[in-house]
Amino acid sequence: MKSDKEKNQDDRKSLYTYWHELGFFSEKEAKNIEQVRQSEIKWFIIKYIRDGVEDEFGRKHNLSRRHAFSAKELHEAYLKSPNHEECSLSNFHFHIKSLVEDGYLKEVARILEGRHYVTYYGRTSIIFFDQFEGPLQTSISQDFFDPLKILIKTMNSDLEVDYINQLVEDHLKAIVDFFSRFFSWIKENYPQIYNSKIDLHTFTQIASHYSIFHPGLQKTSKEIGSLIGLDKIMDYERYF
Structure with missing residues (x-):
């Protein structure tokens, strides 16, 4: 005792x-x-x-x-x-x-x-x-990606709705897969992350910047970006 x-x-x-x-x-x-x-x-x-x-x-x-x-x-x-x-x-x-x-x-x-x-x-x-900001929330689909489908269709009237729906669905699946792997990375590397004193909440929020390492997410991001003209972003003048 x-x-x-x-x-x-x-x-x-x-x-x-x-x-x-x-x-x-x-x-x-x-x-x-x-x-x-x-x-x-x-x-x-x-x-x-x-x-x-x-x-x-x-x-x-x-x-x-x-x-x-x-x-x-x-x-x-x-x-x-x-x-x-x-x-x-x-x-x-x-x-x-x-x-x-x-x-x-x-x-x-x-x-x-x-x-x-x-x-x-x-x-x-x-x-x-919070219950709506978690990267794997299904509400992401309704709150953001449904309006995104409308935006893509508005800017590309010749595209079939089924094609747009499938593209966005593939994009969402790739996001879920990316963050699932990202969380596994956090758990595996947590000792080093802990020692660095990095703010994990903020790091998780900006993790999408590292999606270039996910082939599926890179592919769908590039296609969606091109459909709404984000591939021409460098043609625009900075306003600040």
């Missing part, structure tokens, strides 16, 4: 190790995640925990960055950030409670410090997507 000191140390190590057991992606309601992003304090908490902190305990025990913090630590870090709003510790507790209730944060450990237990909070996922 472990001593209280050993248990305390194990709990403290979990502030570092839990991060590497998280799922990579989770979805949130679009309205909810937009409210979180618009709240300076809530978004600071989300990002600060994501970025993590290297500290003496972690270095001593050969651990990676710490990604779980107490409300007091988060509050103090926020007050040191540029252009911060005035916010009391009690208000900070309110924001943390709200993030826990909405599934962004969770209690990672309660550690005895002196005569009191201190709660440390961490994230529930490495990346949060």
Whole structure:
């Protein structure tokens, strides 16, 4: 049976190790995640925990960055950030409670410090997507690609509707395949990605720029681009 000191140390190590057991992606309601992003304090908490902190305990025990913090630590870090709003510790507790209730944060450990237990909070996922922005969402087809079919037909009246439908369907399948492979790449290379401290959410959003390495997506992108005149993009003057 472990001593209280050993248990305390194990709990403290979990502030570092839990991060590497998280799922990579989770979805949130679009309205909810937009409210979180618009709240300076809530978004600071989300990002600060994501970025993590290297500290003496972690270095001593050969651990990676710490990604779980107490409300007091988060509050103090926020007050040191540029252009911060005035916010009391009690208000900070309110924001943390709200993030826990909405599934962004969770209690990672309660550690005895002196005569009191201190709660440390961490994230529930490495990346949060809203329900409509995830790269593999079927709503992409309705929200973007259906109007794209109309645009292609409008600019190419001689093309058969069935041909356009098949082209766009092949394009969508290639996108899904590309991002499935991209997510596999993330999982395989996560140790290096983690060490680079790159923002995975932003990286995932701009990942389509690397679709040139997917033959199917390159082919359909080139054909669709040509049909709507994007192949002549360099003929246009810059307006900024």
